[in-house]
Amino acid sequence: MSTTILDTLLAISILMQKDLEQSFEASGLTASRTHLLWELNRLGPSTQRELADALDVTARNVTGLVDALEATGFVTRGKHPTDRRATVVTLTDTGARVMRAMERDHDELSRKLVARLSDRNVASVESGLSVILANLNELLDAASSGSTR
Amino acid sequence: MSTTILDTLLAISILMQKDLEQSFEASGLTASRTHLLWELNRLGPSTQRELADALDVTARNVTGLVDALEATGFVTRGKHPTDRRATVVTLTDTGARVMRAMERDHDELSRKLVARLSDRNVASVESGLSVILANLNELLDAASSGSTR
DNA sequence: TATTGTTATACTCTATAACTATA
DNA sequence: TATAGTTATAGAGTATAACAATA
Numbered sequence: 001m002s003t004t005i006l007d008t009l010l011a012i013s014i015l016m017q018k019d020l021e022q023s024f025e026a027s028g029l030t031a032s033r034t035h036l037l038w039e040l041n042r043l044g045p046s047t048q049r050e051l052a053d054a055l056d057v058t059a060r061n062v063t064g065l066v067d068a069l070e071a072t073g074f075v076t077r078g079k080h081p082t083d084r085r086a087t088v089v090t091l092t093d094t095g096a097r098v099m100r101a102m103e104r105d106h107d108e109l110s111r112k113l114v115a116r117l118s119d120r121n122v123a124s125v126e127s128g129l130s131v132i133l134a135n136l137n138e139l140l141d142a143a144s145s146g147s148t149r
Numbered sequence: 150m151s152t153t154i155l156d157t158l159l160a161i162s163i164l165m166q167k168d169l170e171q172s173f174e175a176s177g178l179t180a181s182r183t184h185l186l187w188e189l190n191r192l193g194p195s196t197q198r199e200l201a202d203a204l205d206v207t208a209r210n211v212t213g214l215v216d217a218l219e220a221t222g223f224v225t226r227g228k229h230p231t232d233r234r235a236t237v238v239t240l241t242d243t244g245a246r247v248m249r250a251m252e253r254d255h256d257e258l259s260r261k262l263v264a265r266l267s268d269r270n271v272a273s274v275e276s277g278l279s280v281i282l283a284n285l286n287e288l289l290d291a292a293s294s295g296s297t298r
Numbered sequence: 299t300a301t302t303g304t305t306a307t308a309c310t311c312t313a314t315a316a317c318t319a320t321a
Numbered sequence: 322t323a324t325a326g327t328t329a330t331a332g333a334g335t336a337t338a339a340c341a342a343t344a
Contacts, residue, residue: 005271006165006259008278013162015285016155022292032334049302059303061335068333085302085343110155115284121277122154128266128274129157135264136164143171181311198325208326210312217310234320234325 005132016109023105027098028072034102036065037074037091041099045090047080074098154281165258172254176247177221183251185214186223186240190248194239196229223247 017031024034039054040046046054052062066089069075074095080086091099114122166180173183188203189195195203201211215238218224223244229235240248263271 004259005275005278006255006262008275008282009158009161009165009262012158012278012282012285013165015282015289016158016162018289019285019292030333047302057334058336060305060337063304064334080302083302083344087303106155109288110153112288113155113158113281113284117277117280121273121280124270124273125277125281126154126157128270128277129154129161131266131270132262132274133157133161133164135262136161136168139258139261140164140167143168179310196325206311207313209314209328212327213311229325232321232325234318236326 009132019109020105023102027101029074029098033065033069033074036062036069037095037099038102040075040089040091041096041103045078045088047083047086047088049086051089069095158281168258169254172251176250178223178247182214182218182223185211185218186244186248187251189224189238189240190245190252194227194237196232196235196237198235200238218244 021031024031029037035055036051039051043050043054048059048062048066051066052059055062066075066077066087070077073092075089076092078088078090080088114125117125170180173180178186184204185200188200192199192203197208197211197215200215201208204211215224215226215236219226222241224238225241227237227239229237263274266274
Protein backbone atom coordinates (compact mmCIF):
# COMPACT_ATOMS: atom_id res chain seq x y z
CA MET A 1 0.00 0.00 0.00
CA SER A 2 1.30 3.43 -0.92
CA THR A 3 1.75 6.40 1.37
CA THR A 4 -1.44 8.31 2.02
CA ILE A 5 -2.08 12.01 2.41
CA LEU A 6 -2.53 11.43 6.14
CA ASP A 7 0.92 9.91 6.48
CA THR A 8 2.50 12.69 4.48
CA LEU A 9 0.70 15.29 6.58
CA LEU A 10 1.91 13.63 9.78
CA ALA A 11 5.48 13.63 8.49
CA ILE A 12 5.16 17.29 7.51
CA SER A 13 3.80 18.14 10.98
CA ILE A 14 6.84 16.69 12.69
CA LEU A 15 9.30 18.48 10.42
CA MET A 16 7.49 21.82 10.66
CA GLN A 17 7.66 21.63 14.43
CA LYS A 18 11.36 20.81 14.27
CA ASP A 19 11.98 23.75 12.01
CA LEU A 20 10.01 26.18 14.19
CA GLU A 21 11.86 24.90 17.27
CA GLN A 22 15.07 26.21 15.83
CA SER A 23 13.55 29.69 15.89
CA PHE A 24 12.84 29.71 19.60
CA GLU A 25 15.46 27.38 21.05
CA ALA A 26 18.09 29.87 19.98
CA SER A 27 16.28 32.47 22.13
CA GLY A 28 16.18 30.15 25.15
CA LEU A 29 12.44 29.57 24.80
CA THR A 30 10.35 26.41 24.97
CA ALA A 31 7.39 25.47 22.80
CA SER A 32 4.78 26.34 25.45
CA ARG A 33 6.36 29.66 26.35
CA THR A 34 6.69 30.58 22.70
CA HIS A 35 3.06 29.73 22.17
CA LEU A 36 2.11 32.11 24.97
CA LEU A 37 4.30 34.87 23.52
CA TRP A 38 2.78 34.27 20.09
CA GLU A 39 -0.76 34.73 21.43
CA LEU A 40 0.30 37.72 23.51
CA ASN A 41 1.82 39.28 20.41
CA ARG A 42 -1.40 38.64 18.52
CA LEU A 43 -3.78 39.84 21.24
CA GLY A 44 -1.73 42.67 22.72
CA PRO A 45 -1.45 43.14 26.52
CA SER A 46 -3.77 40.59 28.13
CA THR A 47 -4.87 39.24 31.49
CA GLN A 48 -3.74 35.77 32.48
CA ARG A 49 -7.33 34.61 32.19
CA GLU A 50 -7.44 35.76 28.56
CA LEU A 51 -4.18 33.94 27.89
CA ALA A 52 -5.46 30.78 29.57
CA ASP A 53 -8.50 30.85 27.28
CA ALA A 54 -6.43 31.57 24.17
CA LEU A 55 -4.02 28.71 24.92
CA ASP A 56 -6.75 26.40 26.18
CA VAL A 57 -4.89 25.57 29.39
CA THR A 58 -5.63 26.15 33.07
CA ALA A 59 -5.01 29.39 34.94
CA ARG A 60 -2.45 27.58 37.08
CA ASN A 61 -0.52 26.68 33.97
CA VAL A 62 -0.42 30.29 32.82
CA THR A 63 0.89 31.36 36.22
CA GLY A 64 3.88 29.04 35.71
CA LEU A 65 4.55 30.12 32.14
CA VAL A 66 4.33 33.81 32.99
CA ASP A 67 6.58 33.26 36.03
CA ALA A 68 9.22 31.77 33.76
CA LEU A 69 8.84 34.38 31.02
CA GLU A 70 8.99 37.18 33.56
CA ALA A 71 12.13 35.74 35.16
CA THR A 72 13.83 35.51 31.77
CA GLY A 73 12.79 39.01 30.72
CA PHE A 74 10.27 38.38 27.94
CA VAL A 75 7.16 39.76 29.65
CA THR A 76 6.16 41.94 32.61
CA ARG A 77 3.18 41.79 34.96
CA GLY A 78 1.27 45.00 35.51
CA LYS A 79 -1.87 46.12 37.28
CA HIS A 80 -5.21 46.01 35.55
CA PRO A 81 -6.67 49.54 35.31
CA THR A 82 -10.11 48.67 36.69
CA ASP A 83 -10.08 45.09 38.04
CA ARG A 84 -7.77 44.80 41.03
CA ARG A 85 -7.92 41.00 40.93
CA ALA A 86 -6.46 40.81 37.44
CA THR A 87 -2.90 41.00 36.15
CA VAL A 88 -2.01 42.45 32.76
CA VAL A 89 0.83 40.69 30.94
CA THR A 90 2.83 42.76 28.44
CA LEU A 91 5.76 41.96 26.14
CA THR A 92 9.05 43.62 27.12
CA ASP A 93 11.19 45.23 24.42
CA THR A 94 13.18 42.01 24.31
CA GLY A 95 9.99 39.99 24.00
CA ALA A 96 8.70 42.21 21.20
CA ARG A 97 12.02 41.98 19.37
CA VAL A 98 12.06 38.19 19.60
CA MET A 99 8.50 38.05 18.29
CA ARG A 100 9.41 40.18 15.28
CA ALA A 101 12.28 37.78 14.53
CA MET A 102 9.90 34.87 14.92
CA GLU A 103 7.45 36.45 12.48
CA ARG A 104 10.26 36.82 9.97
CA ASP A 105 11.22 33.16 10.42
CA HIS A 106 7.59 32.19 9.99
CA ASP A 107 7.30 34.16 6.75
CA GLU A 108 10.55 32.73 5.46
CA LEU A 109 9.42 29.18 6.17
CA SER A 110 6.13 30.00 4.51
CA ARG A 111 7.97 30.92 1.32
CA LYS A 112 10.55 28.12 1.35
CA LEU A 113 7.86 25.53 1.96
CA VAL A 114 6.43 26.01 -1.52
CA ALA A 115 9.74 26.29 -3.35
CA ARG A 116 9.74 24.25 -6.54
CA LEU A 117 5.95 24.44 -6.79
CA SER A 118 4.35 26.42 -9.56
CA ASP A 119 1.80 29.10 -8.68
CA ARG A 120 -0.89 26.89 -10.11
CA ASN A 121 0.20 23.96 -7.95
CA VAL A 122 0.30 26.17 -4.88
CA ALA A 123 -3.25 27.24 -5.57
CA SER A 124 -4.52 23.69 -5.97
CA VAL A 125 -2.74 22.48 -2.83
CA GLU A 126 -4.11 25.50 -0.97
CA SER A 127 -7.68 24.75 -1.95
CA GLY A 128 -7.25 21.04 -1.28
CA LEU A 129 -5.90 21.71 2.19
CA SER A 130 -8.82 24.00 2.95
CA VAL A 131 -11.20 21.15 2.22
CA ILE A 132 -9.13 18.80 4.38
CA LEU A 133 -9.18 21.32 7.23
CA ALA A 134 -12.95 21.65 6.90
CA ASN A 135 -13.31 17.85 6.90
CA LEU A 136 -11.26 17.63 10.09
CA ASN A 137 -13.33 20.29 11.80
CA GLU A 138 -16.46 18.42 10.92
CA LEU A 139 -15.08 15.13 12.19
CA LEU A 140 -14.17 16.65 15.54
CA ASP A 141 -17.47 18.46 15.87
CA ALA A 142 -19.31 15.22 15.25
CA ALA A 143 -17.13 13.37 17.75
CA SER A 144 -17.55 15.94 20.51
CA SER A 145 -21.30 16.25 20.07
CA GLY A 146 -21.44 12.48 20.05
CA SER A 147 -19.56 12.06 23.32
CA THR A 148 -21.41 14.93 25.00
CA ARG A 149 -24.79 13.54 24.03
CA MET B 150 -2.66 39.17 4.06
CA SER B 151 -4.43 35.91 3.34
CA THR B 152 -3.88 32.57 5.03
CA THR B 153 -0.84 30.72 3.77
CA ILE B 154 -0.24 27.04 3.21
CA LEU B 155 1.96 27.04 6.32
CA ASP B 156 -0.84 28.35 8.51
CA THR B 157 -3.30 25.86 7.08
CA LEU B 158 -0.82 23.03 7.63
CA LEU B 159 -0.28 24.12 11.23
CA ALA B 160 -4.03 24.19 11.82
CA ILE B 161 -4.36 20.74 10.26
CA SER B 162 -1.54 19.40 12.46
CA ILE B 163 -3.33 20.44 15.61
CA LEU B 164 -6.65 18.94 14.55
CA MET B 165 -5.08 15.68 13.36
CA GLN B 166 -3.43 15.27 16.73
CA LYS B 167 -6.71 15.96 18.49
CA ASP B 168 -8.47 13.39 16.36
CA LEU B 169 -5.81 10.74 16.93
CA GLU B 170 -5.90 11.44 20.68
CA GLN B 171 -9.48 10.28 20.76
CA SER B 172 -8.29 6.89 19.53
CA PHE B 173 -5.91 6.30 22.40
CA GLU B 174 -7.39 8.27 25.26
CA ALA B 175 -10.34 5.92 25.22
CA SER B 176 -7.86 3.07 25.81
CA GLY B 177 -6.21 4.89 28.73
CA LEU B 178 -3.06 5.61 26.73
CA THR B 179 -0.98 8.77 26.39
CA ALA B 180 0.63 10.11 23.22
CA SER B 181 4.13 8.91 24.12
CA ARG B 182 3.00 5.44 25.13
CA THR B 183 0.92 5.13 21.99
CA HIS B 184 3.90 6.16 19.91
CA LEU B 185 5.94 3.38 21.51
CA LEU B 186 3.19 0.83 20.87
CA TRP B 187 2.91 2.02 17.27
CA GLU B 188 6.62 1.47 16.67
CA LEU B 189 6.53 -1.86 18.48
CA ASN B 190 3.64 -2.94 16.29
CA ARG B 191 5.58 -1.89 13.23
CA LEU B 192 8.92 -3.46 14.23
CA GLY B 193 7.67 -6.57 16.03
CA PRO B 194 9.21 -7.67 19.38
CA SER B 195 12.16 -5.33 20.07
CA THR B 196 14.80 -4.52 22.63
CA GLN B 197 14.46 -1.30 24.59
CA ARG B 198 17.54 0.02 22.80
CA GLU B 199 15.84 -0.52 19.44
CA LEU B 200 12.75 1.29 20.71
CA ALA B 201 14.85 4.17 22.04
CA ASP B 202 16.41 4.56 18.60
CA ALA B 203 13.07 4.28 16.80
CA LEU B 204 11.47 6.91 19.05
CA ASP B 205 14.58 9.07 19.20
CA VAL B 206 14.51 9.31 22.99
CA THR B 207 16.89 8.18 25.73
CA ALA B 208 17.08 4.65 27.11
CA ARG B 209 15.95 6.02 30.46
CA ASN B 210 12.83 7.34 28.86
CA VAL B 211 11.99 3.96 27.33
CA THR B 212 12.40 2.32 30.74
CA GLY B 213 9.67 4.59 32.08
CA LEU B 214 7.32 4.10 29.17
CA VAL B 215 7.72 0.32 29.21
CA ASP B 216 7.24 0.30 33.00
CA ALA B 217 3.91 2.07 32.55
CA LEU B 218 2.79 -0.04 29.58
CA GLU B 219 3.73 -3.23 31.41
CA ALA B 220 1.82 -2.15 34.53
CA THR B 221 -1.28 -1.42 32.46
CA GLY B 222 -1.05 -4.67 30.50
CA PHE B 223 -0.16 -3.53 26.99
CA VAL B 224 3.33 -5.08 26.75
CA THR B 225 5.48 -7.69 28.48
CA ARG B 226 9.23 -7.81 29.10
CA GLY B 227 11.02 -11.03 28.15
CA LYS B 228 14.56 -12.35 28.00
CA HIS B 229 16.67 -11.86 24.93
CA PRO B 230 17.63 -15.27 23.49
CA THR B 231 21.36 -14.54 23.19
CA ASP B 232 22.16 -11.23 24.94
CA ARG B 233 21.58 -11.49 28.66
CA ARG B 234 21.85 -7.71 29.09
CA ALA B 235 18.94 -7.01 26.79
CA THR B 236 15.18 -7.08 27.34
CA VAL B 237 12.71 -7.96 24.62
CA VAL B 238 9.44 -6.02 24.68
CA THR B 239 6.38 -7.70 23.16
CA LEU B 240 2.76 -6.64 22.71
CA THR B 241 0.26 -8.52 24.87
CA ASP B 242 -2.98 -9.73 23.33
CA THR B 243 -4.61 -6.60 24.68
CA GLY B 244 -1.85 -4.47 23.20
CA ALA B 245 -2.18 -6.15 19.82
CA ARG B 246 -5.96 -5.73 19.86
CA VAL B 247 -5.68 -2.03 20.67
CA MET B 248 -3.17 -1.58 17.87
CA ARG B 249 -5.51 -3.21 15.37
CA ALA B 250 -8.25 -0.81 16.45
CA MET B 251 -5.81 2.06 16.11
CA GLU B 252 -4.90 0.96 12.59
CA ARG B 253 -8.59 0.91 11.72
CA ASP B 254 -9.01 4.43 13.13
CA HIS B 255 -5.98 5.55 11.17
CA ASP B 256 -7.36 4.14 7.92
CA GLU B 257 -10.75 5.66 8.59
CA LEU B 258 -9.25 9.07 9.23
CA SER B 259 -7.20 8.66 6.08
CA ARG B 260 -10.40 8.19 4.08
CA LYS B 261 -12.49 10.86 5.78
CA LEU B 262 -9.71 13.40 5.42
CA VAL B 263 -10.15 13.53 1.67
CA ALA B 264 -13.93 13.40 1.62
CA ARG B 265 -15.38 15.94 -0.82
CA LEU B 266 -12.17 15.94 -2.86
CA SER B 267 -12.18 14.48 -6.36
CA ASP B 268 -9.64 11.80 -7.23
CA ARG B 269 -7.86 14.31 -9.38
CA ASN B 270 -7.67 16.81 -6.55
CA VAL B 271 -6.39 14.13 -4.19
CA ALA B 272 -3.63 13.32 -6.66
CA SER B 273 -2.58 16.93 -7.04
CA VAL B 274 -2.58 17.55 -3.29
CA GLU B 275 -0.61 14.35 -2.81
CA SER B 276 2.09 15.38 -5.24
CA GLY B 277 2.18 18.92 -3.88
CA LEU B 278 2.63 17.67 -0.34
CA SER B 279 5.46 15.41 -1.45
CA VAL B 280 7.32 18.43 -2.76
CA ILE B 281 6.62 20.33 0.47
CA LEU B 282 7.92 17.39 2.50
CA ALA B 283 11.07 17.30 0.38
CA ASN B 284 11.53 21.06 0.81
CA LEU B 285 11.27 20.68 4.57
CA ASN B 286 13.80 17.88 4.64
CA GLU B 287 16.21 20.00 2.67
CA LEU B 288 15.72 22.99 4.96
CA LEU B 289 16.46 20.92 8.04
CA ASP B 290 19.46 19.22 6.47
CA ALA B 291 20.89 22.60 5.54
CA ALA B 292 20.24 23.93 9.05
CA SER B 293 21.83 20.97 10.82
CA SER B 294 24.91 20.92 8.60
CA GLY B 295 25.14 24.65 9.12
CA SER B 296 25.08 24.45 12.89
CA THR B 297 27.43 21.44 12.98
CA ARG B 298 29.95 23.16 10.75
C1' DT C 299 -21.94 34.20 44.61
C1' DA C 300 -18.61 34.26 40.88
C1' DT C 301 -14.04 35.29 39.13
C1' DT C 302 -8.71 36.11 39.15
C1' DG C 303 -4.71 34.44 40.29
C1' DT C 304 -1.89 31.81 43.67
C1' DT C 305 -0.34 27.89 46.68
C1' DA C 306 -0.31 22.92 47.27
C1' DT C 307 0.07 18.61 45.23
C1' DA C 308 0.61 15.13 41.71
C1' DC C 309 1.47 12.88 37.20
C1' DT C 310 3.81 12.46 32.60
C1' DC C 311 7.57 13.14 29.60
C1' DT C 312 12.11 14.21 29.03
C1' DA C 313 17.24 14.63 29.93
C1' DT C 314 22.04 13.72 32.09
C1' DA C 315 24.97 11.10 35.02
C1' DA C 316 26.42 7.19 37.71
C1' DC C 317 26.09 2.28 38.14
C1' DT C 318 25.47 -3.01 37.34
C1' DA C 319 25.58 -6.76 34.55
C1' DT C 320 27.01 -8.41 30.48
C1' DA C 321 29.33 -8.48 25.88
C1' DT D 322 36.27 -1.14 26.58
C1' DA D 323 31.58 -0.77 25.04
C1' DT D 324 26.68 -1.67 25.48
C1' DA D 325 21.79 -2.61 27.76
C1' DG D 326 19.11 -1.21 31.08
C1' DT D 327 18.36 0.70 35.77
C1' DT D 328 18.58 4.05 39.72
C1' DA D 329 19.08 8.87 41.04
C1' DT D 330 18.03 13.43 40.16
C1' DA D 331 16.10 17.40 37.86
C1' DG D 332 13.23 20.44 34.96
C1' DA D 333 9.13 21.47 32.06
C1' DG D 334 4.26 21.14 31.17
C1' DT D 335 -0.09 19.86 32.59
C1' DA D 336 -4.12 19.03 35.81
C1' DT D 337 -7.31 19.39 40.08
C1' DA D 338 -8.44 21.40 44.45
C1' DA D 339 -8.36 24.80 48.10
C1' DC D 340 -7.81 29.57 49.09
C1' DA D 341 -7.44 34.86 49.32
C1' DA D 342 -8.70 39.07 47.32
C1' DT D 343 -11.90 41.32 44.71
C1' DA D 344 -16.02 41.88 41.77
